[in-house]
Structures are given as structure tokens and as C-alpha cells.
Amino acid sequence: MPVISLHHRSLQRVGLLAALVVPLLTACGGGSDDPVEPPAPPPPATGQATPASTTRLSVTVGGLALAPSGEVVIADTGNKLIRKLTANYQQVSTLASAETDARISNPAGVAVDAAGNTYVADSGTHLVLKISATGAITTLAGQAGICGIQDGVATAATLCGPSSVAVDKAGTVYVSQRSGPTNTSGPNTSGRIRKITADGTVSTFVSATSQYLQQAFNEGPYLYSSNVLLATDSEGTLYAADPNDHVIRKYAANGAATVVSGTAGIDRSVVDGAASVARFASAQAITFDRLDRLYVQDRDSRNQDISIRRVASDGSVTTLVRTPLPCGATNSGPGSLCSARNMVAAADGQLLVAEYGGVGTPDVHMQLRSYPPQGNTSTVVIGGGL
Numbered sequence: 001m002p003v004i005s006l007h008h009r010s011l012q013r014v015g016l017l018a019a020l021v022v023p024l025l026t027a028c029g030g031g032s033d034d035p036v037e038p039p040a041p042p043p044p045a046t047g048q049a050t051p052a053s054t055t056r057l058s059v060t061v062g063g064l065a066l067a068p069s070g071e072v073v074i075a076d077t078g079n080k081l082i083r084k085l086t087a088n089y090q091q092v093s094t095l096a097s098a099e100t101d102a103r104i105s106n107p108a109g110v111a112v113d114a115a116g117n118t119y120v121a122d123s124g125t126h127l128v129l130k131i132s133a134t135g136a137i138t139t140l141a142g143q144a145g146i147c148g149i150q151d152g153v154a155t156a157a158t159l160c161g162p163s164s165v166a167v168d169k170a171g172t173v174y175v176s177q178r179s180g181p182t183n184t185s186g187p188n189t190s191g192r193i194r195k196i197t198a199d200g201t202v203s204t205f206v207s208a209t210s211q212y213l214q215q216a217f218n219e220g221p222y223l224y225s226s227n228v229l230l231a232t233d234s235e236g237t238l239y240a241a242d243p244n245d246h247v248i249r250k251y252a253a254n255g256a257a258t259v260v261s262g263t264a265g266i267d268r269s270v271v272d273g274a275a276s277v278a279r280f281a282s283a284q285a286i287t288f289d290r291l292d293r294l295y296v297q298d299r300d301s302r303n304q305d306i307s308i309r310r311v312a313s314d315g316s317v318t319t320l321v322r323t324p325l326p327c328g329a330t331n332s333g334p335g336s337l338c339s340a341r342n343m344v345a346a347a348d349g350q351l352l353v354a355e356y357g358g359v360g361t362p363d364v365h366m367q368l369r370s371y372p373p374q375g376n377t378s379t380v381v382i383g384g385g386l
Contacts (some may be wrong), residue, residue: 049091052382057083057366061354063109063164064287064344064368065118072346073118074368075107082107082120082131085368087347089381095131096120103127103137103144109165109230111173121162121175128162128175128196140173141194141202149177149192149204157202159194163227168236171198174205176228176240193228193240193251205238206255231286231294241283241296248280248296248311261315270300270307270322275315289345293373295320297343297353306337308351308371321371341366349373352381 058078065073070087073095080098085091095118098104105124112118116133119140127142141157148158161178168174173196195205226243233239238251239260247262261275271279284306285297294311307322323337339356346352350370368382 049086049093052085052089052092053380055083055092055382057354057368057383059356059366061342061366062107063111063121064285064342064352064354065110065112066344066346067112067116067118068114069116070347072344072352072368073110073112075110075120077107080104080107082110082118085382089370092382095135096129096137101137103129103139108161108163108178109175111165111167113167113171114169115171119165119167119173121165123161123163123178126159126161128159128165128173140200141196151203153202154200159202162194164230166230166232166238168232168238169234170236172196172236174230174232174238176230178227191228191244193230193238193255206251206257226282229283229286231288233288233292233294234290239286239288239294241280241286243280243282243284246280246282248283248286248294248315261311261317268300268302270298270309270319272309272317272319275317278315278317280309280317284341285343287343287345287351289349289373290347291349293345295343295345295351297340299340306340308337308343308353310373320374346370353378 057074057076060078062075062077067073072085074083074085076083082095082104084093084095096104103122103125105122107120108123109121110118118131120129120131122129125144126147127144128140130138130140139155141154142159142162143155146158147160149160150158159175159177162175163178164176166174175194175196177192177194191208192204193206195203228243229241231239240249240251242249245264246268247264248260249257250260251257261278262280263277267279268281269279270281271277280296281298281300283296284299287295289295296309296311298307298309305323308320310318310320312318321337337353337355340353342354344352350372352368352370354366355369356366365383367380369378370381371378
């Protein structure tokens with residue numbers, strides 16, 4: 001397996017210092033190109049529908065998931081809402097909100113099972129919530145406000161910053177835990193995948209999702225990681241896009257991992273080709289369509305471009321659409337993919353991509369745009385007007 005070099009670990013420490021400096025600069029009115037989100041209007045009442053064309057998502061969309069009905073569930077993180085887009089892309093309604101349920105704090109990911117139940121990974125409250133097809137909300141796993149790695153049944157277990165979530169055909173839920181510093185004075189909570197069975201039993205499915213995380217834990221508390229992104233195919237096999245090792249993995253029932261595509265290591269290139277030569281930069285989303293075709297949204301931070309890539313059953317990779325180089329003020333508007341943050345394959349085969357609706361405008365919000373699997377033209381689905 002490739003060795004993570006000392007030079008790479010030094011860069012990680014430098015990156016941490018930069019991460020600490022940027023928020024300070026931003027607080028002083030400089031140092032960030034991210035859009036400033038205006039105060040969100042009050043959310044519509046739960047179940048009340050609004051036209052998709054006039055719906056405003058926050059600039060942070062934590063996750064997207066396809067329901068069996070063809071509807072798309074949206075974790076509107078910045079607005080602290082769980083929303084639902086109709087299968088015809090015409091109406092948006094609210095499933096849950098922080099205004100009516102304090103367990104909705106920072107919804108980071110969503111998944112929907114075959115019965116239409118929605119699962120919400122909330123990294124703010126350290127809970128996985130279940131929203132039934134009738135709208136009832138229950139705590140599936142975790143203890144509110146407690147970050148931990150305790151296995152157990154339902155609320156006897158603890159999670160820490162659950163982020164990406166996936167559910168298989170048997171109703172088994174998988175959730176990845178948040179990125180963050182390793183903790184030399186206590187348990188390492190980063191990089192785990194937790195498994196929640198249909199009866200609510202929580203166990204640690206994978207204790208370290210990448211060789212980078214294993215290395216980081218040995219190096220002390222100042223190395224950060226990115227969350228792995230989860231998806232299941234129609235057979236129930238769990239896949240993970242790992243932005244730390246830059247590979248796509250699949251997991252056997254016992255948690256054993258196999259690299260499906262990509263080359264593990266510190267090279268963050270974007271290279272198409274056979275599974276053994278393909279390379280990924282930093283995956284932002286992973287999704288299967290109803291034909292079990294696997295798609296990955298990849299971000300190359302060096303070139304400031306984003307691409308939608310398809311991974312074939314043999315692991316070979318093809319880029320379907322990629323932003324012009326470099327992404328900047330002149331081409332970072334709608335449809336450029338420059339501001340893309342998440343993605344899901346919809347029932348009609350289109351890829352719905354969450355992108356900023358505008359940059360540097362007083363009305364900054366996220367849009368959903370649809371891209372065909374061939375990756376050419378795009379169409380606005382949510383938030384068409386600026």
C-alpha cells in the first residue's frame with residue numbers, strides 16, 4: 001500500500017493553519033470568496049408545497065436522496081430543513097424543520113428506503129433520525145448532544161457528527177462519522193462507518209475507512225480528514241467514495257473493503273481509464289441510478305474545477321462533464337459546475353446537481369440543475385430566478 005509521506009503530513013498541518021486563519025479573515029470582512037447568505041425566510045409549514053421555480057435552498061445542501069416514488073429528498077442544511085421535490089420537479093414541500101423539531105440542527109445527509117422512510121444524519125445533534133412515510137419523526141440511533149462511538153441499541157448507542165448516510169434493500173442503515181482531528185487523549189471518532197440494523201442495533205462496521213486516517217491517528221491531533229461518502233446499489237452492497245485516499249471502495253457484509261477504482265495515495269489527479277490507472281481528486285458525491293450505474297462528483301482543488309464521472313462495473317472511469325479551467329468569477333455562475341456541492345441520480349435518469357444560483361449577488365442561493373447521463377446540456381429544476 002502507498003506510504004503517506006512526511007512531506008504530505010506537513011502539508012496537512014499547513015492546511016490546518018490555513019483553515020484556522022481563513023475564518024478569522026472572513027470575520028474581519030476579507031479572505032473568503034464564498035457567497036454571503038442572506039437571512040432565510042421562514043420555512044413553509046410542514047407538508048405545504050411551493051413551486052420549485054421559486055423555492056430558495058440555502059447555499060449548503062448536505063445531501064440528496066431518491067425515494068421509490070421518484071421524489072427527491074433534500075437536506076437543506078443551511079435552512080435546517082428536510083425538503084422533498086416531486087418526481088415531476090414542479091413542487092417542493094417540507095418534511096421536517098428545526099422550528100418544529102429540535103433534533104434537526106445540521107442535517108448533513110439523507111437516504112430513503114424501499115418503504116419510503118427517510119433517514120437523516122444530523123451532525124449537529126449526533127443523531128440519525130427516521131421520518132416515516134406518514135411524517136412521524138423518531139430517533140433511530142444516538143444520544144442528542146453526545147459525541148461518541150458506543151455501540152448498542154438505538155438511543156443506548158452514541159454517534160459523532162454523522163454525515164453521509166445510505167440504506168440497503170433490507171433496511172440496514174450505514175452512516176459515516178465526521179472528519180476532524182484525531183484525539184490522542186480519547187477514542188478516535190473520525191473515519192468510522194456505523195451500521196444500524198432494522199431493529200435499531202448499532203455497531204461499528206468499519207473502524208478506519210482509509211490508510212490516511214490510520215496514519216493520521218498515529219501522528220497526533222492536528223491532522224484532519226474528509227468524510228467518506230456512502231451509497232448502496234440495488235443488491236445492497238455498500239460503496240464509499242474516499243476523498244482521503246482518492247479511491248472508490250465497496251464493502252463485503254463483514255466490512256472487508258475492496259478498491260473498485262482509483263489509485264490510493266496522495267496524488268490528487270483526475271485521470272480517466274481502467275480501474276487500475278484511473279485517479280480521483282476529492283470526491284464530493286456518489287450516487288447510483290436505477291440501472292446501477294455509479295456516478296461520482298469529483299473536485300480538483302488544484303485546478304479549481306469540478307467534474308461528473310461515471311464508474312463502470314469493471315471500475316473504468318469516464319468523465320461526462322467538466323468545468324472549464326480555471327473556475328473563476330467569469331464562469332462560476334449557473335450551469336458551470338464550478339459551484340457544485342452535491343448530486344443524486346433521479347428517477348428519469350437525469351443527474352440532479354446542487355450548485356450555487358449566483359455568485360456575488362445579493363440573492364445567493366443553491367439551485368438544482370439536471371444533467372443527462374451523457375453530460376451535455378443542463379436545465380434548472382429548483383431556484384431558477386436570481
